[in-house]
Amino acid sequence: AQSVTQLGSHVSVSEGALVLLRCNYSSSVPPYLFWYVQYPNQGLQLLLKYTSAATLVKGINGFEAEFKKSETSFHLTKPSAHMSDAAEYFCAVSDRGSNYKLTFGKGTLLTVNP
Amino acid sequence: EAGVTQFPSHSVIEKGQTVTLRCDPISGHDNLYWYRRVMGKEIKFLLHFVKESKQDESGMPNNRFLAERTGGTYSTLKVQPAELEDSGVYFCASSPSGTGQPQHFGDGTRLSIL
Numbered sequence: 555a556q557s558v559t560q561l562g563s564h565v566s567v568s569e570g571a572l573v574l575l576r577c578n579y580s581s582s583v584p585p586y587l588f589w590y591v592q593y594p595n596q597g598l599q600l601l602l603k604y605t606s607a608a609t610l611v612k613g614i615n616g617f618e619a620e621f622k623k624s625e626t627s628f629h630l631t632k633p634s635a636h637m638s639d640a641a642e643y644f645c646a647v648s649d650r651g652s653n654y655k656l657t658f659g660k661g662t663l664l665t666v667n668p
Numbered sequence: 669e670a671g672v673t674q675f676p677s678h679s680v681i682e683k684g685q686t687v688t689l690r691c692d693p694i695s696g697h698d699n700l701y702w703y704r705r706v707m708g709k710e711i712k713f714l715l716h717f718v719k720e721s722k723q724d725e726s727g728m729p730n731n732r733f734l735a736e737r738t739g740g741t742y743s744t745l746k747v748q749p750a751e752l753e754d755s756g757v758y759f760c761a762s763s764p765s766g767t768g769q770p771q772h773f774g775d776g777t778r779l780s781i782l
Binding site: 595597599600603605606648650652653656659660661 | 701713724770773776
């Protein structure tokens, strides 16, 4: 069975500071990994995805994530936080054997302080 | 292209009543998924359609939930009779066929059972 752990339900950073949101996964087969973002009163928007190509994945809005198999991690980073980045972020895993259904982490709420 | 559309955006009903949620996927997407987020918990998989066929309904909570996908287009999720624990946000997502394709989410239906 798959699982995702997001360390820190709430992360607070200052505008311009580094954003680091942690995600560790468990999967018995090669995984597909995703980060989604949810802004208030909106649906989930895909930020980026890892599908076994390059281990460093670049997404929208300046975010990127690195797949580290040895650490079973897929942490999300952004060099400089912007006020508009305040949202809830979800890490998710899927695989072919599960028909690509997503297993989500509990989410991390990012607050950006001026 | 039009995104995934969900109706209604909010629904408030009393315990014992029936509610039907609707999802219109992105045109041409064979895969349609339903997820639910109960307050304070992670987003959880409910079921998966491939075209009009149920591929996996392992996440459906009980037989009070009935999902259909007419002609492989839109999908409905009916809850009858609704119970207090059914409250939450119900998300629909769709994806095209193919390995590791990301899912595109609707804005969700917020369901409140009184």
